Amino acid sequence: MIKAYAAKQAKAPLEPFEYDPGPLADDQVEIDVHYCGICHSDLSVIDDEWGLTQYPVVPGHEVVGKIAQVGSRVTGLAVGQVVGLGWHAGYCHTCAQCHSGDENLCADSQPTIIGHHGGFADKVRAQASAVVAIPDGMDLESAGPLFCGGITVFNPLVQFAIEPTDQVAVIGIGGLGHMALQFLHAWGCEVTAFTSSEAKRDEALQLGAHHTLDSRDDGAIEAAAGRFDLIISTVNVKLDWNRYLGTLKPKGRLHFVGATLDPLDLNVFALIMQQRTVSGSPVGSPATIARMLEFAKRHDIKPVVETYPMDKVNDALDRLRSGKAHYRIVLQR
Amino acid sequence: MIKAYAAKQAKAPLEPFEYDPGPLADDQVEIDVHYCGICHSDLSVIDDEWGLTQYPVVPGHEVVGKIAQVGSRVTGLAVGQVVGLGWHAGYCHTCAQCHSGDENLCADSQPTIIGHHGGFADKVRAQASAVVAIPDGMDLESAGPLFCGGITVFNPLVQFAIEPTDQVAVIGIGGLGHMALQFLHAWGCEVTAFTSSEAKRDEALQLGAHHTLDSRDDGAIEAAAGRFDLIISTVNVKLDWNRYLGTLKPKGRLHFVGATLDPLDLNVFALIMQQRTVSGSPVGSPATIARMLEFAKRHDIKPVVETYPMDKVNDALDRLRSGKAHYRIVLQR
Numbered sequence: 090m091i092k093a094y095a096a097k098q099a100k101a102p103l104e105p106f107e108y109d110p111g112p113l114a115d116d117q118v119e120i121d122v123h124y125c126g127i128c129h130s131d132l133s134v135i136d137d138e139w140g141l142t143q144y145p146v147v148p149g150h151e152v153v154g155k156i157a158q159v160g161s162r163v164t165g166l167a168v169g170q171v172v173g174l175g176w177h178a179g180y181c182h183t184c185a186q187c188h189s190g191d192e193n194l195c196a197d198s199q200p201t202i203i204g205h206h207g208g209f210a211d212k213v214r215a216q217a218s219a220v221v222a223i224p225d226g227m228d229l230e231s232a233g234p235l236f237c238g239g240i241t242v243f244n245p246l247v248q249f250a251i252e253p254t255d256q257v258a259v260i261g262i263g264g265l266g267h268m269a270l271q272f273l274h275a276w277g278c279e280v281t282a283f284t285s286s287e288a289k290r291d292e293a294l295q296l297g298a299h300h301t302l303d304s305r306d307d308g309a310i311e312a313a314a315g316r317f318d319l320i321i322s323t324v325n326v327k328l329d330w331n332r333y334l335g336t337l338k339p340k341g342r343l344h345f346v347g348a349t350l351d352p353l354d355l356n357v358f359a360l361i362m363q364q365r366t367v368s369g370s371p372v373g374s375p376a377t378i379a380r381m382l383e384f385a386k387r388h389d390i391k392p393v394v395e396t397y398p399m400d401k402v403n404d405a406l407d408r409l410r411s412g413k414a415h416y417r418i419v420l421q422r
Numbered sequence: 423m424i425k426a427y428a429a430k431q432a433k434a435p436l437e438p439f440e441y442d443p444g445p446l447a448d449d450q451v452e453i454d455v456h457y458c459g460i461c462h463s464d465l466s467v468i469d470d471e472w473g474l475t476q477y478p479v480v481p482g483h484e485v486v487g488k489i490a491q492v493g494s495r496v497t498g499l500a501v502g503q504v505v506g507l508g509w510h511a512g513y514c515h516t517c518a519q520c521h522s523g524d525e526n527l528c529a530d531s532q533p534t535i536i537g538h539h540g541g542f543a544d545k546v547r548a549q550a551s552a553v554v555a556i557p558d559g560m561d562l563e564s565a566g567p568l569f570c571g572g573i574t575v576f577n578p579l580v581q582f583a584i585e586p587t588d589q590v591a592v593i594g595i596g597g598l599g600h601m602a603l604q605f606l607h608a609w610g611c612e613v614t615a616f617t618s619s620e621a622k623r624d625e626a627l628q629l630g631a632h633h634t635l636d637s638r639d640d641g642a643i644e645a646a647a648g649r650f651d652l653i654i655s656t657v658n659v660k661l662d663w664n665r666y667l668g669t670l671k672p673k674g675r676l677h678f679v680g681a682t683l684d685p686l687d688l689n690v691f692a693l694i695m696q697q698r699t700v701s702g703s704p705v706g707s708p709a710t711i712a713r714m715l716e717f718a719k720r721h722d723i724k725p726v727v728e729t730y731p732m733d734k735v736n737d738a739l740d741r742l743r744s745g746k747a748h749y750r751i752v753l754q755r
Contacts (some may be wrong), residue, residue: 186672194672194697196648248697315529331685339519339527345690352664352687357678360702364527364581367700369693 093210094402095145099137102403106145108206110214118166118217119158120174125208125399126151126233126392127409127418129264129325130176134202135406141203149208149420150176150201151233153223163217171223173382175236176372178205179216192218193244193374209402211422221378224386234268234392234417235385237372241346242269242321243381244373246276249342251319253277258302258317260333261324262289265346267416268392269321270296272381275388281317283333304328310336317341327351334359334367345369394419426543427735428478432470435736439478441539443547448495451550453505458541458732459484459566459725460742460751462597462658463509467535468739474536482541482753483509483534484566486556496550504556506715508569509705511538512549525551526577526707542735544755554711557719567601567725567750568718570705574679575602575654576714577706579609582675584652586610591635591650593666594657595622598679600749601725602654603629605714608721614650616666637661643669650674660684667692667700678702727752 095106113119131148133139152174156166166172179199180192187195201207201215223232242265251257258281259269266282273280274297281300282293290301302309313336320333324347333343334356346369355367373381384390397405399420408414428439446452464481466472485507489499499505512532513520519527534540534548556565575598584590591614592602599615606613607630614633615626623634635642646669653666657680666676667689679702688700706714717723730738732753741747 191672191697196672339524339529345694348690348694353690354685354687355700357681357686357702360700361678361681361704362702364524364703365701367688367693368698369690369695370697371694 091206091210091212093147093206094399095147096135097145099142100135103148103209103406106147110206113158113160113214115160115162116216116218117160117214118156118163118220119212119214120152120154120172120220121157122152122154122208122210122213122422124153124230124233124422125149125420126237126394127405127420128234128237129409130237131202132406132409143204146202147206147209148202149210149213150174151236151238152208152213153229153233157212160217166217166220166222171229172220173223173232173236174201174208174213174215174220175240175378176201177219178214179219182218190374190376193372209399209420218375221375221382224382227382227386228391230396230419230421231391231394233419234264234394235381236378238265238417239268239385239392240373240378240381241265241371242323243272243384244377245319245321245344245346245370246272247373247377247380248370249319249344251276251278255279255318256316256338257281258283258320258336259298260304260320260322260328261347262286262293263323264414264416265323267292267296268390269323270298271390272384273297275384275390315339319344321346323347325349330354331356331359334365337363337365339363340365342366342368392417396421424539424543424545426480426539427732428480429468430478432475433468436481436542436739439480443539446491446493446547448493449549449551450493450547451489451496451499451553452491452545452547453485453487453507453553454490455485455487455541455543455546455755457486457563457566457755458482458753459570459727460738460753461567461570462742463570464535465739465742476537479535480539480542481535482543482546483507484569484571485541485546486562486566487546490545493550499550499553499555504562505553506556506565506569507534507541507546507548507553508573508711509534510552511547512552515551523707523709526705542732542753551708554708554715557715560715560719561724563729563752563754564724564727566752567597567727568714569711571598571750572601572718572725573706573711573714574598574704575656576605576717577710578652578654578677578679578703579605580706580710580713581703582652582677584609584611588612588651589649589671590614590652590654591616591669592631593637593653593655593661594680595626596656597747597749598656600625600629601723602656603631604721604723605717606630608717608723648672652677654679656680658682663687664689664692667698670696670698672696673698675699675701725750729754
């Protein structure tokens with residue numbers, strides 16, 4: 090039996106929940122959970138915001154632990170190995186996306202916490218191909234959030250071949266944005282944090298931003314016209330996107346990793362005249378996660394975390410709901 | 423004196439207009455106009471739709487002719503050479519865009535028909551660097567529209583490295599779209615024309631489309647879910663863009679070369695979940711125009727044109743305004 094924490098219905102507190110995972114499949118591994126990050130999308134799934142949740146739901150998709158068992162056909166991973174598991178716990182491996190190394194875009198992928206029990210538990214299972222080895226020497230307590238929040242902001246740098254000579258800005262200095270600043274600084278870019286919070290200004294500079302821009306300051310925004318090659322938006326509120334488009338260079342890109350329910354209402358002339366692009370992306374593939382981990386280790390990039398014992402999971406969820414978490418929360422077993 | 427046709431005020435008919443161009447600048451050439459295409463943006467400038475027009479305005483930015491004079495510092499172009507001139511009659515050659523071969527994105531470029539007299543005339547002048555040689559053996563009567571409409575739909579194939587294995591669709595089979603179908607067919611792509619007009623269906627297939635899709639047919643649109651790598655929109659009316667996003671593959675691109683005044687109201691989840699992109703672009707650089715001309719010649723790609731004598735320019739403009747032109751109009755001197 091696996092001992093987990095589950096919500097039995099939308100918005101319910103989590104409660105202890107045991108389940109029998111059955112025999113380990115040939116292509117699976119079972120992970121002894123040591124740490125598991127909490128992500129905003131855990132709240133979305135607990136609350137059934139997307140209408141996709143299957144109850145009882147065991148959240149947790151920023152897992153760090155040691156392999157406890159491997160399936161009979163698993164190669165390349167061994168019992169005792171330190172690994173992580175993110176948003177996806179399996180892929181189809183037969184579609185064009187999987188064949189192209191874009192498993193994260195596989196339409197038949199298995200989310201770790203939808204129709205599958207996640208990492209708020211003593212153990213979690215996943216297809217071996219969705220599990221990524223953690224390089225020796227990484228700090229394990231803070232590594233979990235890299236597997237969802239971290240890869241979400243790292244992935245665009247790989248997908249769009251962002252160059253160290255680029256000028257990049259980040260909108261929203263929170264759970265995602267504070268990792269984006271660190272990655273971009275280490276990537277060699279000139280990094281600007283858009284923030285309207287005086288308190289976050291200094292932190293943004295410490296995390297790797299070279300500049301901050303107050304997004305409520307019309308003059309400052311105007312002065313930044315045509316400055317950025319890339320802007321990564323991590324926020325989930327509607328902003329005046331056309332203002333931000335104006336701060337992009339010709340051929341610049343406004344990229345969304347945070348989603349708003351409101352449509353983007355973009356001015357098409359601003360796209361056409363300067364050949365600008367607007368795009369979005371979800372988490373990354375296993376290969377990109379591995380690449381991120383090596384890069385994070387080399388540059389000592391770490392999510393800033395608050396750690397709770399796993400049996401205080403409801404306190405931890407309340408803290409995340411309060412919006413005051415600084416910046417990610419990790420459960421420790 | 424140069425003998426031209428000009429509008430003296432917004433929406434006025436064109437009338438004969440002579441002007442003294444002064445001495446030829448060191449970096450300019452003067453072109454004897456043989457043909458000049460008429461583009462929708464000529465109407466926009468005559469009517470001052472963009473608030474940028476300087477009257478009297480001599481329209482015409484799809485010029486084909488022979489070089490009559492070259493400035494003292496011009497090299498690489500010679501008197502008697504057959505050349506074309508498009509939307510831009512000059513660039514700054516000092517900005518990052520010019521230095522990167524993206525002269526078409528130069529913020530200080532000189533439009534041919536704004537603050538400069540265009541090609542509805544016996545002669546037109548331009549910076550030599552904005553003039554592109556036409557390969558021997560091309561049909562000159564139909565070549566003019568390549569210099570604005572043609573390059574507008576060809577440029578994205580180069581900018582975004584569209585591959586011959588790609589599935590591409592075109593929205594709007596008109597002055598721009600009918601050239602897009604020809605270019606894409608010759609590029610090796612599988613080509614689909616979105617059209618709701620029965621009459622245009624057969625023509626689209628003749629122009630190079632392998633398939634047509636009735637954009638009013640909900641079932642057909644649903645069946646095309648996830649099909650296209652690229653959709654090029656050439657229309658200037660608001661459509662249900664999120665429906666079209668749904669027909670893109672993961673990593674697919676919805677690209678605008680036609681502009682609407684309405685914002686795009688895009689669903690950001692449709693971008694994020696499948697890593698899709700929305701973008702726009704204007705005309706191309708001189709290097710891309712040259713590349714297009716060689717490609718058009720090799721594949722016998724020609725705009726379908728109706729030809730009017732230049733002294734019937736007002737009849738030709740009325741024909742274009744009627745929306746019945748099939749597909750581009752060219753003035754002949």
